[in-house]
Amino acid sequence: MTTETAQPATRTSARSLSATLPSGHPLAAVGATGKSGARDLSGVPADAFPGGTGRAVRPGRAGRTGTTKAPGRTGGTGRTGSARRTGRTGTAPASTASATGSAPASVASPATASGTFDAFADDLFGHLPRTDQRRWAHAYLLALLTTEGKKSVRRLAAAVSDSPTASQSLHQFLNASPWDWNPVRREIARRAEVPGPPRAWILAPAVLPKRGGHSVGVHRRFDSHAGRTVSCQLAMGMFLPVGDVPATPAATTTGVATAADCGGSSAVSVDWRLFLPPQWAGDAELLRRNRIPASEAKNPRPMWVHALDLVEAQAARTSCPPAPVVADLSEYSDSVRLIEALARQGRDFVIAVPSATSLATPATPGMAGDPGARPRLQQTVATPVRLPGSHHTYRAFAEPGQTGPRPNRIWLTNMAHRRMGQLVGLARLHQLPAATLRALETDFGLHDFEGRSFPGWHHHMTLSSAAHAYRALTAAPDEQTLNRVRFVS
Numbered sequence: 001m002t003t004e005t006a007q008p009a010t011r012t013s014a015r016s017l018s019a020t021l022p023s024g025h026p027l028a029a030v031g032a033t034g035k036s037g038a039r040d041l042s043g044v045p046a047d048a049f050p051g052g053t054g055r056a057v058r059p060g061r062a063g064r065t066g067t068t069k070a071p072g073r074t075g076g077t078g079r080t081g082s083a084r085r086t087g088r089t090g091t092a093p094a095s096t097a098s099a100t101g102s103a104p105a106s107v108a109s110p111a112t113a114s115g116t117f118d119a120f121a122d123d124l125f126g127h128l129p130r131t132d133q134r135r136w137a138h139a140y141l142l143a144l145l146t147t148e149g150k151k152s153v154r155r156l157a158a159a160v161s162d163s164p165t166a167s168q169s170l171h172q173f174l175n176a177s178p179w180d181w182n183p184v185r186r187e188i189a190r191r192a193e194v195p196g197p198p199r200a201w202i203l204a205p206a207v208l209p210k211r212g213g214h215s216v217g218v219h220r221r222f223d224s225h226a227g228r229t230v231s232c233q234l235a236m237g238m239f240l241p242v243g244d245v246p247a248t249p250a251a252t253t254t255g256v257a258t259a260a261d262c263g264g265s266s267a268v269s270v271d272w273r274l275f276l277p278p279q280w281a282g283d284a285e286l287l288r289r290n291r292i293p294a295s296e297a298k299n300p301r302p303m304w305v306h307a308l309d310l311v312e313a314q315a316a317r318t319s320c321p322p323a324p325v326v327a328d329l330s331e332y333s334d335s336v337r338l339i340e341a342l343a344r345q346g347r348d349f350v351i352a353v354p355s356a357t358s359l360a361t362p363a364t365p366g367m368a369g370d371p372g373a374r375p376r377l378q379q380t381v382a383t384p385v386r387l388p389g390s391h392h393t394y395r396a397f398a399e400p401g402q403t404g405p406r407p408n409r410i411w412l413t414n415m416a417h418r419r420m421g422q423l424v425g426l427a428r429l430h431q432l433p434a435a436t437l438r439a440l441e442t443d444f445g446l447h448d449f450e451g452r453s454f455p456g457w458h459h460h461m462t463l464s465s466a467a468h469a470y471r472a473l474t475a476a477p478d479e480q481t482l483n484r485v486r487f488v489s
Contacts, residue, residue: 116478117142120470123191127183136173137463144444144467151445174463175456184462186317188469189270192240197320199241200350200426202267203307203327204433208233208447216290216454219277224331235461236303238271238310239433242472267432268472269440269465271313273306274457291453304329304338311347324348328430330355330409336387343392343414350426352399352409359385359410362393377410382420385412397423436468444468 118138125137143156153174157166192198207225209232210218217233243265278300280286287297301309311325325342329335330352342349362384377383382395395416399409411427418426440446444467449460471477 116474116476117470120474124184124187124466128179132169133173133177133179136170136177137179140170140173140463141467141470144463145470151448153450156445171451174459175451175453177459178455179459181455181458181462184466185271188268188466189240189314189317190319191469191473192242192268192270193318193320194473195242198323199265200326200429201311201314201323202239202241202429202433203310203325203329204237204239204430204437205303205329205331206235206237206437206446208235208449214289215449215452216292216457217274217276217280219279233457234275234303236273236275236306236310237269237433237437238314239267239269239436241265241267241429241432265429265432266472267429267436268469269433269436269461270469271310272458272461272465273301273310274454275303275306276300289452291455293454296454302334303332304334304341307338308341311342315347322347324350324415324426326350326426326429328352328409339394339412340387340390340392343394348413348415350411350413350415350423352411352427352430355408355410357410358388359396360388362386380420382413382423395423399427440464440468443471 121138121141124141125134128134128137139160140156143159144151147155147159149155153171154167157170160166163169207221207223207230209230211231212218213231215233218231219234220229220231221234222228223230223232276292276296280292281297281300286292307327307329315322325347326349327335327338328351329338331354333354335351335353336357339349339351339353342351377396377398382397385394385396386392387394392414394412394414396413397411397420399411411423413423413426415423437446444464446461446464449457451457451460
């Protein structure tokens, strides 16, 4: 576990929750001094849970999670792990607006607020086979929503428990417990689709800076946004747009596209894949120490394969009609391979490829060996093009707001039936994940994962996505519960 430098947890007056939480509440025993979360199988080999699958409950395990208070503790004081204590009036915290892009929602009445957060957490984590797993899942989600600043395990544990073993238990739940993250992601996607079928399935890469070289998948690469080479993890995410449907932009738009062009839409992250650089496959010690499944280690996958896997996973779990795939992959030279794979599967897409991608019109002689003259692309009309060696005909257009013979991005699509304004509107949706990633980083601890394991990384990404989804998808967040349940004894 990475050494922590978090500030000491402050001790402030807190209301006892013994009268607030019933004995059967998932958080009622988080502060107990028992070992409910500390026995979560840190030594399980990686191949025992290639998909994060959970284990059956052992007889008698669930009964070990007591609900008694620690000796000598009173319900009047407790560690919060957070400098923010102004939320007890029922006002949404300041981070709410930045996470959702809107003003904080009004507080629900006491008669309806008490079950809102619990119902959300129960829907996400009800599949977990063990009582302690469900309890710590509730606690982790609650802590992500209420703890300000760095979301270290120590600070998150202090926000919901006064037990001296809470941080160890929370770390065990995150890194060692073999619970399945896929049902949680499936439920987030289902909730994102409740208002209606999403306009697009948006793919976006995420660079996660890391210190040291031991975290799973960490490597050095050039980050165009930072403008330098960084030590990082590289992930590919699937995002679903939610909110107001943006107006169809005019095909003659000349200004540079901004997030405002997407109207009132935002996006929630519903699935993730972690890129493992080739050098990791040859290091048996790294694979063992980071508990990487053999299926991942034996065949390291490039980013375009992870992207295709995300599309296929979303198609398998959704109950809505397939949506066009939208992605800005202009920094990945092999993005054309994803385009060819999607075309073979008959999926609609609007994907940006590098500006140096070889293109030719279908009428160019000797297409397989000589791409011929490069077509001049416009943003007001899509030009029929082909990729060298491909028999598929695509439509290409310049990035909205870009002029000149060599735009920064080239957008390719196979949707010949869509008007140009609709294609430009879909292309602009690629901006939504950037705002989501900023919110996940600043408000929900996306970059604060402490641990090295492959399942631990997926657990953390899933829980961070769940916390953001609660803020983004809940019309009236349960602020009374979130601001009152700050200390569980």
